[in-house]
Amino acid sequence: MLDPRLLRNNIDETAAKLKARGFILDVDTFKALEEKRKTLQVQTQELQNERNVRSKSIGRAKAAGEDIQPLLAEVDELGAKLSAAKGALDEVQTSLENLYQGIPNLPADGVPEGKDEDDNVEVLTWSEPKSFDFDVKDHVDIAATLDSGLDFEMAAKLTGSRFVVMNGAIAKLHRAIAQFMLDCHTQEHGYHEVYVPYLVNSDSLYGTGQLPKFGEDLFHTQPATEEGQGLSLIPTAEVPLTNIARDSIFNAKDLPIKMTAHTPCFRSEAGSYGRDTRGLIRQHQFDKVEMVQLVLPEDSMQALEELTGHAEAILQKLELPYRKVVLCTGDMGFGACKTYDLEVWLPAQNTYREISSCSNMWDFQARRMQARYRKPEMKKPDLLHTLNGSGLAVGRTLVAILENYQQADGSVKVPTALVPYMHGVELIRPKA
RNA sequence: GGAGAGGUGGGUGAGUGGCUGAAACCAGUCCCCUGCUAAGGGACCGUACAGUUUAUAGCUGUACCGAGGGUUCGAAUCCCUCCCUCUCCGCCA
Structure with a gap:
């Protein structure tokens, strides 16, 4: 939510900024x-x-x-x-x-103006896309030779489309990826590991901005009534992690608070029919390691750089080529004032695909949640700033590894950083 | 799931219809006194919103005692619904 004072006192300027991101007030x-x-x-x-x-x-x-x-x-x-x-x-x-x-956050100064993803601006690329001396396969085909590593037919039987069953070494690799990320953030980046509920109430969804506008993107356990009763499956761990701060006043000296959690995420993907129907790219259920920071307002822009760096560190350790883009005003999420997307190189698609999105939410969520801090000299508590970012989406990381580490004989090398998590396995071989 | 007991300000905890936005104590902030190993005195000490205002200062008002309804001229206090916590029983990973 925006500061009501901005609308009361500076409505024309505010309306102009909102227009830049495609919202007509x-x-x-x-x-x-x-x-x-x-x-x-x-x-x-x-x-x-x-x-x-x-x-x-x-x-x-x-x-x-x-x-x-x-x-x-x-x-x-x-x-x-x-x-x-x-x-x-x-x-x-x-x-x-x-x-x-219904009003989205204002873009931060310096965020490029633009209409959609075509206007996003590349900040950097890391490493070169690998060249292959054989015809690359996509992750679905690669996994098919690895003992039915990814079984979409089985998932369709059990549940429906956009779900997956993983088998054997692929399932283990998937688990290894998440463990590796979590360890990296807790041991090297100073995050506090948290285990959270996968079902949340409507207050939490209001707090982070999924409700009231984006309820159709979620899975609900019961129809949301007028009272908003009925729990919903989390679309990201950002919801429970960030809402930890709801209705709280923190001592400034306890900030920043940096939290990470590995959770499944559930998204109805309404409105994306026909897009990315093949493979793991767009699923109703996927795992993600999420990072959330609660910081002092004056620190949030710097914190965004750091948090994005923490996500980048994962890609670098896994030696996956990626690029970093800053989203233009028109492509940013509802509550963000500035967002970096990290896009990993997928050889089979011959393009970069989003694998992480890191955003500074400014005081937008904090105002909805009444998440505040107090310094000793302050008479009244002030809204803190919240940030969140994927570090990283586990399913898409699996895709990236399968495709970037595929070998001519159909086997897949295990990235060095993951070998300990695979208990020494360095190569996943095709079934005999 | 059944039975019972509760949810009050940063904490403990009074308060069963009106002078209670809320006693007292603790913690905290400020001031004074004293002077020697620790104490004494006093003041202040919730949040949000609105109006006024250059002001997120001050002043005035409104709301808030788990949440939402209701009764009443008037509700922390009575009634209803819901949520949560605790104890016992049942069930269960």
Whole structure:
């Protein structure tokens, strides 16, 4: 959520920034609602004040043994007026609330302006795409020769499309990748390992911004009622990790807080029918190691650089060629003010594909969550900043390894960094 | 799942319809006194929102005692629903 003051005091400038990311703010509607809210709120509060004053005088009169009937008669009308005012105010506030909830974060200064992913700007490339002296296969075909390592037919039988069953060495490699990432972040990058629920309530989803706008991207255990009851499967560990800070006030000296978790992620992928239907690239369920940071506002931009570096470190240790792009205003996620995507080289697709997305959410989530910090000299607590990034998507890392480490004979080399996690296995051979 | 007991400010914990936004104690901040190994006195000490304002200062008001409804002139206090915690029983990995 944006700071309401930005909209009240600087609406034109704010609307211009939102336009840069493709969001058209209905300024007239907002102004009209805001005007109405002001009037009604003042009116309601005045009525409440009157009621409170009179009620107190009734109390005093009663205690003094006086006749309270005349006073009661006086107050009679007040109730009806008050509830009418309250009702009208509620309505306006709900409309305003809905409007606020639907507004994305403002892009940070320096984020390139653009419409969609074609306008993203490459920051760097790391290593060269490998050249192969044989026809490269994609991960689906590679895995097919490795003892049915990836079994999409079985998953379709068990569940449906966009799921996978992994077997044998591939399943183990998948596990090894996640363990390796988690160890790297906890031992080398200073993250605190956390195990979190995979089902969350609607408060948490509001907190990180999935609700109210993006509910259709999630799997819900029951239809979300008006009350928002019913748990939902997490689309990313960002949700539970970040919401740890919800409704909390931290001591500034305890920040930054850096957390990491390995969880499955569940996404309905509504609206992506027909895209990436082959293989592991786009699944309803995939594993991810997530990093989340809670930081002081003045540190968040630097923290984004570091957090992105932590994700890059994984790719570098795995010796996977990648490039880093900064997302343009039009391609950023709802709550982000600046995002770096890391894209790994996939030889079979002859292109870079997203494997990590690292974002500074500024105070956008913190405001929704009321996640704050306090310095000793501060009179009032202030909103902290939240960041999150994949470090990395495990399934896509598996894809990248299979494709980049494939050999002419159909075998797949295990990246050196993963050999200990594979208990010494250096090569995954095709079935005999 | 069954039975019972609870959820109050940073912590402990009073408060069963009106002068309680909330006693007391602890922790914390500031000031004073004293002077020698530790103590005494005093003040302050929740959050959000709105109005006013150059101000996220001050002032005024409103709301908040797990959440949401209800009763009432008036609710932390009474009623209903839900959530959570604890104890016992059942079940279970």
